[in-house]
Each structure stands twice: as structure tokens, then as C-alpha cells.
Amino acid sequence: MLLQLAKLSAATRQQWLQHAIAPRPIALVSTVNKKGEANLAPFSFFNMVSTEPPLVIFSPARRLRDNSSKHTLDNLTETGEVVIHMVTPEMVQQVSLASCEYPAGVDEFVKAGFTREPATLVAPPMVKESPVKLECRIIKVQPLGYTGGAGNLVIAEVLCMHVSDNVLNTEGTMIDQQKTSLVARLGGDWYCHVNQRNLFKVPKPNTKPGMGFDVLPEHIKTSEILTGNHLAQLANFEAIPSRDDSYIHELLSLRLRTVERKEQRIKLVHSEAMHLLDEGCATEAWQVLLIDI
16 A cells, blocks of 8 residues: 555544554653643653753644644743653553643643642652653744644753652662553554563674674575574674584484485574574574584
């Protein structure tokens, strides 16, 4: 299917994009107006874009229905300060309730049942239930259009973070990714939950460039068993490792002797390497692939 976005309505375009560009982190944003009245609303057009200076962005879009602006945008334009909260499964239903279009002046802290607590450096109050809170000063608000559905790119500098002890590692020196348990937004009514069951690591490329797919031996590149992800783990090495006899797999070597056809021996070796790569044991996988076939 080929979609020409210019030929779609704004609502249809939004649905396709939100279903495709996912998951998106959720910013639960608190603001106040000049009267000091608080507003709370979630936005999934949100991310970090810089560490020096420490900047995040989010985008309160104009309403498709009537092209009106959201109270969050009005407030931050007036006062220039926000607090951004991370969202967990324990609070996601309350966050959804806070997205209701209540009239101006209605306190979503009360409507959604959140506990209000004072911020340190900015005027908007914080949501106590969130494990990570970012106090921010607005650097710029860039309108991206003036019709319904148009975003307003908000660039905010993070002044300080409040991090719950419950999500820190044992040493208390950094957030433990296995403890944050965050929620992210997909299309329609769909959300997803980041937890230990679906976390996995991908080693960062070495300080020296990986050798790349083109250097891999032909029988590995054309493997019917090893996937692109497997090959990328092997190609992330600076060069093909030297064979290390301490890694000799005696059982695999014995099995290879019982197989006459070379193609079958290659598949046997590749299957063993695949299992090792799936377990994150790339060094061992290379040693298997270096066995005489």
C-alpha cells in the first residue's frame, strides 16, 4: 500500500502516522496560567533532543475538531514553565482521564485524582505519583501551522529532575532501566508497557568501526538460518577473530563427523551459532563458526 499523505484528511493522516510511529513516550505536562490555576494534560509527541543544553520537546497540536488551542499551550505561552512527568502503568488510567477536554480553570489534578506537590524551581505543581519529574523552562514555542491538527513545537530546558529512590540501581547512582516500568503510546486506544519481560540489550558499536557485512565469509552472509540481526552482531567485530582452541565444542565436532553433506554441516554450525547469538554470546558464536566444516 502506498499512501499519499497530501490526499488524506488530517484525521486520517493522524491515525496512520500514530499507528506507525510507535511506541511514543508520554509526557504528562503540568502548567499554570497567570492566575496560578493548574492544568494537567498528556502528550505523546514528546522526546529529548539535546543534553548540552538539556532540552526536551513536545507538541500540543491544535484541535482537529474546531482548530482551538489547548490549555497547556495557552498556559506555557503565558508563564513559560512546565513540569513533565513520566507515566507508569499504575497511573495510566488517571493520565487518560486527565486528557479529557475540561473547561478552562478546571483542575485536572482533582478530576484525575492525582496528588499535587510543589516544584522546586518552577510554578506548576508536580504529580507525586510519577517516579520521574522534569522541571522545565520554555525556550521556544514554534507554531508548525495554523489549521486543525497543526502542532506547536515546544522546546523546553530541563532545570532539574526528581527521581524516586524506587527506580534507582542498588548503588543509587543511576536509574535502573528494569525498575522504571514506563508506559508508551501507540495508535488508537493502544498503549504498551515496558517491563523486564520485554527488555533486551543491544551492545553499542565498538569504539572502532565494526568490519561490516561485506567482510563476513560468504557462507555466513548467505546463511539460511542466521538473520540480519545475527549477522550484525558478528559484523560488529573489528575483524574476524582468530580461532581459539579453548572454545572447541567437542559435542558439535562429534555431530559434524556424522554428517556427510557439507550443506548440512554448515546448517548445523549456523544453528549452534544462532542459539549463542540469541543469548548474546557473540564471541562464542564466532568460535563455533570458525570450526572446520
